[in-house]
Amino acid sequence: MINTLPRQWMNEQRRLGHELCLVLDSQNERDTRQLLVKSSGHDHYLSVYNATTLANLADAGPFIFTLEQSGNRRLDDLLDHPERNWGWLASVERGALRGLVHHWQQRLIVETRPYxxxxxxxxxxxxxxxxxxxxxEEYPAFLGPAISVCYWDGAAWNTAQNPAPGTYPVPDKPLWLRTPLPHPQASEIRRLNAHRYLLAEHVEAYANLAEEHDPDAWLRERLALADTWGWLEPEQLEFLLIQSLQAPGFALPPEWEVRGDESPVEHFERVRQLVGFWRGKGPI
Structure with missing residues (x-):
């Protein structure tokens, strides 16, 4: 049985003269993507990663398709199996496919190291x-040209309306990047991103660490220490990881421990000044 809410939403958006788009997870829905590519005109779909720094991942990245009235049946399998988390639906002004793709191309990379x-x-x-x-009021900068979206939230279908569809620059500190994650998922994402950061920026020191320690266990311990100290800002975590890699035996000296009722900010600033003094870069 096909879910009724997305069908009702699609019919209403078409009645209003909007064009429908399918945002598809190409990596996990490759067969569906291929079917849609073969049955769609070249101007009715785009790879989001194409023509970006992620172009080498385009085949596994998301695709966005415009949906014609006659193409509804191709969605049956997706709508019947929302638990596959295949993506979501959006409505836009006619001819706005490229604008929607460009909007998300600008928001692909989270630029904060080591995250x-x-x-x-x-x-x-x-x-x-x-x-x-x-x-x-933050929907416009997040959803851009999308007028309305329809999506599976894990338990039910939902829709959301964009109060001011259009073209917007990426905010300096996008609120959607500060959305809380379930704790186990957030911890795993942080560990993976820290691991990738060390491989990319400090591969020699990281390789030296691996000769004496299990890198995964060491990294988990470092992240747990950051949590204990309340060093959750990117600058603080990057500082902790780099200094730990450079420390004798990959262990920090006792002077790094929290003193009394120091706040995380006071603690971090004291340790940073201490490191600078040891390197002859400033007073203590």
Whole structure:
């Protein structure tokens, strides 16, 4: 039985003269993507990663398709199996496909080290979590040209309306990147991103560490220490990881421990000044 809410939403959006788009997870829905590519004109779909720094991942990245009235049946399998988390639906002004793709191309990379990662906007769980926590006035910068969206939130179908569809620059500190994650998922994402950061930026020191320690266990311990100290800002975590890699035996000296009722900020500033003094770069 096909879910009724997305069908009703699609019919209403078409009645209003809007064009429908399917945001598809190409990696996990390759057969569906191929079927849609073969049955769609070249101007009715785009790879989001194409023509970006992620072009080498284009085949596994998300695709966005415009949906013709006659193509509804191709969605039956997707709508019947939302638990596959295949993506979501959006409505736009006619001819706005390229604008929608460009909007998300600008939001693909989370630029903060050591958390630099891809933003999985095409994952309906990511979209659902963002819309749940964003105030409606933040929807335009997040959804861009999308007039309305329809998505599976893990338990039911939902829709959201964009109060001011259009073209917007990426905010300096996008609120959707500060959406809370379930703790186990957040911890795993942070560990993976820290691991990738060390491989990319400090591979020699990281390799030396691996000769004496299990890198995964060491990294988990470092991240747990950051949590204990309340060093949750990217600058603080990057500092902790680099200094730990450079420390004798990959262990920090006792002077790094929290003193009395130091706040995380006071603690971090004291340790940073201490490191600078040891290196002859400033007073203590």
């Amino acid at each position: 630099q990662a891809l933003y999985r906007f095409h994952d309906n769980r990511v979209l659902s979590r963002a819309l749940k926590h964003l105030p409606p």
